[in-house]
Amino acid sequence: MKSLVILAAAEGEEHNPLVPLWEEVAIALVVFGILFFAIKKFVAPNFEKTFVERSQAIEGGIAAAATKQAEADAKLAELEKQLADARHEAARIREEAREQGAAIVAELREQAQAESARIVEHGKAQIEAERQQAVTSLRAEVGTLATGLAGRIVGESLDDDARQARVIERFLAELETADAADAGKDA
Amino acid sequence: MTIAASATIAAEGGEGFHAPGPSIFDLPPVFEIGSLGVTKPMLQLVLAAGLVFTFLYLAAKQRSLVPGKLQFAGEGAYGFVRNSVARDIIGSHDFQKFVPYLVTLFFFILVNNIFASIPFIQFPTFSRAGMAYALAGLSWLVYNGVGMKKHGVLGYLKLQSVPSGVSPAMYPLLVPLEFFSNILVRPVTLALRLFCNMFAGHILLVLFATGGLYLIEHVGGIGYVAGPLAWVLAILVSFLEILVQFLQAYVFVLLNAMYIQGALADEH
Numbered sequence: 001m002k003s004l005v006i007l008a009a010a011e012g013e014e015h016n017p018l019v020p021l022w023e024e025v026a027i028a029l030v031v032f033g034i035l036f037f038a039i040k041k042f043v044a045p046n047f048e049k050t051f052v053e054r055s056q057a058i059e060g061g062i063a064a065a066a067t068k069q070a071e072a073d074a075k076l077a078e079l080e081k082q083l084a085d086a087r088h089e090a091a092r093i094r095e096e097a098r099e100q101g102a103a104i105v106a107e108l109r110e111q112a113q114a115e116s117a118r119i120v121e122h123g124k125a126q127i128e129a130e131r132q133q134a135v136t137s138l139r140a141e142v143g144t145l146a147t148g149l150a151g152r153i154v155g156e157s158l159d160d161d162a163r164q165a166r167v168i169e170r171f172l173a174e175l176e177t178a179d180a181a182d183a184g185k186d187a
Numbered sequence: 188m189t190i191a192a193s194a195t196i197a198a199e200g201g202e203g204f205h206a207p208g209p210s211i212f213d214l215p216p217v218f219e220i221g222s223l224g225v226t227k228p229m230l231q232l233v234l235a236a237g238l239v240f241t242f243l244y245l246a247a248k249q250r251s252l253v254p255g256k257l258q259f260a261g262e263g264a265y266g267f268v269r270n271s272v273a274r275d276i277i278g279s280h281d282f283q284k285f286v287p288y289l290v291t292l293f294f295f296i297l298v299n300n301i302f303a304s305i306p307f308i309q310f311p312t313f314s315r316a317g318m319a320y321a322l323a324g325l326s327w328l329v330y331n332g333v334g335m336k337k338h339g340v341l342g343y344l345k346l347q348s349v350p351s352g353v354s355p356a357m358y359p360l361l362v363p364l365e366f367f368s369n370i371l372v373r374p375v376t377l378a379l380r381l382f383c384n385m386f387a388g389h390i391l392l393v394l395f396a397t398g399g400l401y402l403i404e405h406v407g408g409i410g411y412v413a414g415p416l417a418w419v420l421a422i423l424v425s426f427l428e429i430l431v432q433f434l435q436a437y438v439f440v441l442l443n444a445m446y447i448q449g450a451l452a453d454e455h
Contacts, residue, residue, distance in 0.1 A: 017209040017386060020317030027229050028321035035236040035295055039243060040287035046247035047265050048283075054252050 143168035204401045207393040212314055212386070231312045235298040243294070268293045268440060276444040281451055285444070288329065292322065293440040296381070300432035303389055304425055311385035311432070316378070319385075323378030326443050331370070334450030343450065344370075351454050369449070377442060384435050388428045395421035 147164050216224025246261020254262055268290045273282040296313065303311035313319045334343040348366040349358065399417030402410035 015209065015213050017212055017314075018316050018382075020320050021315070022317065023223055024229065024315050024317030025321045025324075028232055028318040029325065031232045031236050032291065032295055032322065032325065035240055036288060036291040038240050039291045043240070043243040043247045043265070044287040044290070046250055047262065047269075048286075050247070050250045050252070050254075050258075050262070051266075053250075057252055 139168075139172060143172075146171060204398065204405075207390055207397060211390070211393055214310075227310055228312045228315045228318065231299060231302050231308065231310065232318065235295060235302065235312065239291075239294040239298055243290075264294070265290055272437075272440055272444050276441070277448045277451065285447055289440050289444060292326075292443060293436055296322065296439055297433065297436035300385060300436055301429070303385065303392075303432060304429050311389050313381050313435075314385040314389050316382050316386075319378045319382035322439070323374045323381070326377055326439075326446065327374035330373075330443070330446035330450045333447055337451055346452070346454075347450070373442075373446060377439060381435050381439055384431055388424075388431055391424055392421055392428065395424060 143164075147167065150167070214227050216226050217230060218225055243261055243265065246258050247265070249255065249258045251258060269282075269286045272293070273286050273289050276282075277285060299312035299318075302308045303314075313322075331343070334346065337343070338346055344366070347369040348362050350361055350365055353361060395417045399414040399421065402414035402417060406413070
């Protein structure tokens with residue numbers, strides 16, 4: 001305390017604190033000026049460049065993400081379209097197959113019917129032929145038997161062919177009319 | 188309470204308590220270069236400039252897109268002035284070229300103010316009026332220069348002096364007033380606001396510290412209670428002072444930005 005008081009006293013007049021010392025004004029300006037130019041030259045550009053680069057990096061990232069998103073959307077749309085096409089194609093093929101199947105079945109059925117008709121026809125023809133054959137052979141046999149029998153009964157030879165044939169014809173005709181009359185009665 | 192006690196003691200006379208006055212700011216030169224005595228606040232100016240530049244330079248140099256701790260701190264500091272002072276007030280069109288000036292101004296004043304609370308330095312540089320005058324004068328040159336460059340000398344004086352939207356009948360009254368407040372008073376208030384805050388804060392701290400010591404050494408009795416109490420108050424006032432130191436640096440830069448914005452504006 002004492003030393004302070006003594007110091008102030010020794011300096012004599014009190015310096016008014018509002019009155020500037022010009023060397024202080026000058027040194028403040030010089031130091032501030034140097035600091036200002038140093039910051040303007042070495043600090044601010046670096047910071048500003050960093051800010052710009054950073055915002056560019058962020059914007060670039062966002063743009064890249066947007067492009068990727070668009071690509072993915074396009075690809076998805078394409079795949080969906082392909083899938084729809086495939087479904088459509090599958091439906092078409094199925095339809096076609098069904099039609100073809102139906103056609104095949106119909107054709108086969110037709111063939112089978114034709115075949116069966118043919119078989120039936122063939123059978124009928126064969127039966128008819130066999131019947132004709134049977135009738136012919138029966139007629140011959142019955143004729144021979146009847147003439148033999150009549151010859152024995154009558155004692156008259158009927159070996160003469162012409163007469164024999166006439167007799168048989170007559171006999172058979174009678175037989176047939178009798179058959180027909182029987183059939184009409186039965187019916 | 189402490190003030191009252193010391194006042195009574197001083198009145199009772201004897202050797203008495205010499206309250207700290209303006210003389211505590213007149214420091215003897217640390218060394219001399221020629222006829223110039225280099226004082227502590229002058230060295231503080233240089234030290235502050237060195238610290239500010241070193242910090243910002245090292246932080247800015249890395250230029251990494253994903254910042255490390257130092258770069259992050261530097262970007263936060265630089266970005267605070269750049270975005271919330273320069274860009275928000277001057278506007279995104281013109282602010283860029285004022286950023287280095289405002290950044291320099293803010294951190295230069297801030298570090299010099301905070302020196303008042305750094306142990307072993309404990310002296311606010313801008314409690315020397317001349318240094319505050321220097322920065323205020325520079326601010327005055329900058330905002331007037333910017334305005335005159337944009338609007339021309341007469342156009343700028345008209346912009347600053349003639350309020351728009353007022354009937355011309357009021358001009359004789361308003362024009363001198365506007366000129367006075369916008370051109371003449373601004374640098375004075377800028378300088379005095381900074382200077383007086385630093386000056387008063389430092390005196391207050393010295394008063395509490397030396398007063399407490401005096402109470403303990405020379406009063407005895409109640410002095411053993413009042414002295415430590417004064418020191419507790421000194422600590423609390425120190426925290427208040429840290430806030431004031433930041434605020435004064437912020438206000439100085441904020442007003443600079445507003446003055447520049449006003450000078451660039453198209454209408455008053």
